[in-house]
Amino acid sequence: MTNSFWAKKVDRRSRSAMVDFLRDHYCYNTMNSWNGASSYAHCIKIHRLGLTSEQSDKAYDMLDTDFWEEIRWPINEFTDSQNGFYTIGTNGRSGGYLVLYESRFEITGHLSYCPSCGQRNFKKVPPTFEDANEQVMAQEILKSRNAWQLGVYLSQPSIEALPLSNDEKLSTITRLKALLVDCSLTDACGVCGKPRRNFSTPPVQLAVYPGKGIDHGEAFDAEEWSMEALRERVDLVCAFDAACDQIRHNFIALLIGYDVVEETVHRPVTVKVLRERTV
Structure with missing residues (x-):
């Protein structure tokens, strides 16, 4: 279990x-000092982490590496535990503070994705139809981007040639137009050309509101804050403190388990050269 550095027990x-x-908890400006808003925070500058002198020396070297992705997973766990309504972000000129922010999950609007390259698309993959007549009409609807009036489709040669009455065609076209809303012409990925797939559930992304303060200047008077509301806020801030403790613990674990070494990395460079023609 992670040793407590910032987390406290609250009655x-x-x-x-x-x-x-809540009043005594350290807070930090959510944007700039003139913004007039602050939120619960912790300073994570190296000299404020309670490190040994040896760990501090090593920590300064580690700042030149991509270490953050190795230690930030408590933020994701905290955000998920708060159903996306709160998250933790870094602030300050050098990212020297962890700050509690308001947030929320928002639907991205993407309807399909490419399993091969990961590219997302705002159009759905069109369905396939076993009925040949439906497939012909669906293709005409997709080629027109679902934009024509019903009667226009009847005049298309491919639909005119179908062995159905006009009433049957109109009924089918009406149903297919509703089914093919937001569909692209094919399932091809626009980047790599391989088949896309529709999302089974709409993807979301986290929208963060760093400019909004949390409890800035709040008096926590009994008229506005019931005991239940106070407990909920204390639970939130205590969870924030615990997540920050875990991030600090993860950073110290890196200092103990890893050394910072220099490596020479060769990167490919594209240049223009002369090449003799071959007949």
């Missing part, structure tokens, strides 16, 4: 204990 039976905890 949730006592209003005064909870209010004191």
